[in-house]
Amino acid sequence: MGKEVQRRRDLIAATIREIGQHGTLNVTVGQIARRAGVSPGLAFHYFGDKEALFLATMRSILRDYARDVRDALDTAQGSRARLDAIIEASFADSHFRDGAVAAWLNFYVLAQTSQEAARLLALYHRRLGSNLLHDLRPLAGDEAPAIAMRLAALIDGLYLRFALARGAVDAQPAADQVRAALARELAACAHRGDSAVRL
Amino acid sequence: MGKEVQRRRDLIAATIREIGQHGTLNVTVGQIARRAGVSPGLAFHYFGDKEALFLATMRSILRDYARDVRDALDTAQGSRARLDAIIEASFADSHFRDGAVAAWLNFYVLAQTSQEAARLLALYHRRLGSNLLHDLRPLAGDEAPAIAMRLAALIDGLYLRFALARGAVDAQPAADQVRAALARELAACAHRGDSAVRL
DNA sequence: CGCGTTGTTGATTGACGGGTCAATTAATGC
DNA sequence: GCATTAATTGACCCGTCAATCAACAACGCG
Numbered sequence: 001m002g003k004e005v006q007r008r009r010d011l012i013a014a015t016i017r018e019i020g021q022h023g024t025l026n027v028t029v030g031q032i033a034r035r036a037g038v039s040p041g042l043a044f045h046y047f048g049d050k051e052a053l054f055l056a057t058m059r060s061i062l063r064d065y066a067r068d069v070r071d072a073l074d075t076a077q078g079s080r081a082r083l084d085a086i087i088e089a090s091f092a093d094s095h096f097r098d099g100a101v102a103a104w105l106n107f108y109v110l111a112q113t114s115q116e117a118a119r120l121l122a123l124y125h126r127r128l129g130s131n132l133l134h135d136l137r138p139l140a141g142d143e144a145p146a147i148a149m150r151l152a153a154l155i156d157g158l159y160l161r162f163a164l165a166r167g168a169v170d171a172q173p174a175a176d177q178v179r180a181a182l183a184r185e186l187a188a189c190a191h192r193g194d195s196a197v198r199l
Numbered sequence: 200m201g202k203e204v205q206r207r208r209d210l211i212a213a214t215i216r217e218i219g220q221h222g223t224l225n226v227t228v229g230q231i232a233r234r235a236g237v238s239p240g241l242a243f244h245y246f247g248d249k250e251a252l253f254l255a256t257m258r259s260i261l262r263d264y265a266r267d268v269r270d271a272l273d274t275a276q277g278s279r280a281r282l283d284a285i286i287e288a289s290f291a292d293s294h295f296r297d298g299a300v301a302a303w304l305n306f307y308v309l310a311q312t313s314q315e316a317a318r319l320l321a322l323y324h325r326r327l328g329s330n331l332l333h334d335l336r337p338l339a340g341d342e343a344p345a346i347a348m349r350l351a352a353l354i355d356g357l358y359l360r361f362a363l364a365r366g367a368v369d370a371q372p373a374a375d376q377v378r379a380a381l382a383r384e385l386a387a388c389a390h391r392g393d394s395a396v397r398l
Numbered sequence: 399c400g401c402g403t404t405g406t407t408g409a410t411t412g413a414c415g416g417g418t419c420a421a422t423t424a425a426t427g428c
Numbered sequence: 429g430c431a432t433t434a435a436t437t438g439a440c441c442c443g444t445c446a447a448t449c450a451a452c453a454a455c456g457c458g
Contacts, residue, residue: 004435023311028415030438039437044417105308111363112222112301121363150380154349157356164310164320181349181380184387191390203405227445229408238407243447 004046008056010036011043015057020099025054025106055116058107061100062124068092069131079135086131087178090155091162091171101163128152140189147185154181203245207255209235210242214256219298224253224305254315257306260299261323267291268330278334285330286377289354290361290370300362327351339388346384353380 014036018027029050033040047053072085094100110117132151136144158174213235217226228249232239246252271284293299309316328351335343335350357373 024308029417030415040416041418041438042436045436050416102308102311105304105311108359108363109223109301109304109308112304118363125360146376146379150353150376153356153360153376154353154380155356156359157352157354160307160355160359161324161352164307164317177345177349177352180345181353181384185380185383187387187390188383191386228447229445239446240408240448241406244406249446 007036007038007042008046009060011038011046011053012057012060015053016061016099016103018099019054019057019102019106020097023102023105025050025110029053051110051114054106054110055114055120057103058117058120061103062120064094065089065124066127068094073131079138082135083132083139083182084179086128086135087155087175087182090128090178091159091175093171095159096163096171104159104163125152128155139186143185143189147182150185151178151182154178206235206237206241207245208259210237210245210252211256211259214252215260215298215302217298218253218256218301218305219296222301222304224249224309228252250309250313253305253309254313254319256302257316257319260302261319263293264288264323265326267293272330278337281334282331282338282381283378285327285334286354286374286381289327289377290358290374292370294358295362295370303358303362324351327354338385342384342388346381349384350377350381353377 011032014032015027018032018035019025021027028040029043030040032053033043036043043053047056068089069086072089073082076082076085095104107117107121111121112118129148129152132148133144136148136151140147155178158177159171162171162174210231213231214226217231217234218224220226227239228242229239231252232242235242242252246255267288268285271288272281275281275284294303306316306320310320311317328347331347331350332343335347339346354377357376358370361370361373
């Protein structure tokens with residue numbers, strides 16, 4: 001059983017790389033299998049069809065992201081540091097290389113027509129939203145839900161921009177922008193006395 | 200010559216609809232042509248190949264958007280109203296139906312590998328950015344460029360979310376969120392005395 | 399009207415690739 | 429070691445489709 005697990009992982013990793021290389025899902029299963037060091041038939045054997053292989057790939061990417069966030073949160077103390085950790089994890093280098101960008105973009109495209117992709121996307125949204133909300137609440141009170149949504153959308157929008165910007169390598173400015181927006185949001189709360197607790 | 204122009208338009212409109220129906224570029228040129236009421240050969244005759252047809256379609260979409268923004272700006276008085284107009288135009292109903300969502304998502308995907316698509320995307324970014332910047336400057340002074348970037352990314356991120364949300368029909372809450380973020384940004388500027396002019 | 403030019407058609411073609419499956423290899427149990 | 433089962437291979441099939449092009453239609457001009 002160990003071998004199958006490893007082979008599945010290899011196929012998923014190969015999928016990300018191949019999709020990254022082509023930018024689209026217009027990649028043959030044969031190519032993916034070759035890169036993974038197995039035969040095309042095995043890919044079908046394990047995953048059933050091409051879309052299922054891609055969805056498994058996205059599940060893996062989302063799992064990795066969730067783990068990154070969890071790890072980052074483990075060492076963060078307090079709401080502000082935790083928000084910072086989420087922001088950092090959201091712009092981790094891994095999201096910008098090795099095919100991750102292409103996988104995400106094609107995931108969005110697929111989410112229009114595949115129930116499963118849409119479900120996974122909704123899951124990602126909910127998780128990010130509730131992570132942000134959890135730590136915004138002590139800082140922003142009643143405004144927290146709306147701020148959480150704005151920050152989440154800003155993360156997505158900046159990811160999109162930086163991921164697609166030609167030559168862009170460093171995502172730290174994106175993270176800085178989210179932090180700046182967070183600071184602005186919280187400052188505005190403080191100014192209006194909206195904050196439930198002292199900043 | 201009138202007929203050719205009209206046919207090109209028909210093909211472009213058909214492209215949007217067909218892509219909208221399938222969610223991807225996995226639509227045959229035959230299907231597009233049929234919907235446009237012409238033969239497949241004519242589509243190739245006019246546009247050269249499938250990708251070129253899609254790029255022409257995106258140019259058309261971007262042109263429509265730019266026109267919408269211009270129209271909205273024509274009747275707006277003052278920086279704040281103009282920013283409002285840009286936000287409204289960015290979440291106009293037309294961006295959410297008839298295949299526009301699919302076109303945008305596939306455009307992002309294509310921008311990874313097609314120079315022309317990347318160029319068009321950069322153009323969109325620049326235009327939106329400079330539109331926002333122009334009207335933020337009087338309100339936010341030195342902070343304007345950073346705020347413009349954040350608002351632009353927020354617009355993109357919210358568009359993505361609302362466009363992909365199942366059952367979402369009304370984008371007004373998205374526009375409201377951008378307005379709220381703008382208000383927060385400007386309030387924070389005022390609080391810190393960053394504003395170049397009185398609010 | 400005839401002729402040359404331009405525009406349009408849609409059948410056709412060759413390349414492509416998702417998925418199948420018979421054959422082979424590997425693993426397991428006795 | 430042998431028989432059986434499971435895993436894996438990769439050639440193959442056949443449906444798909446971007447693009448071509450010969451034929452036809454439409455148009456403009458003398």
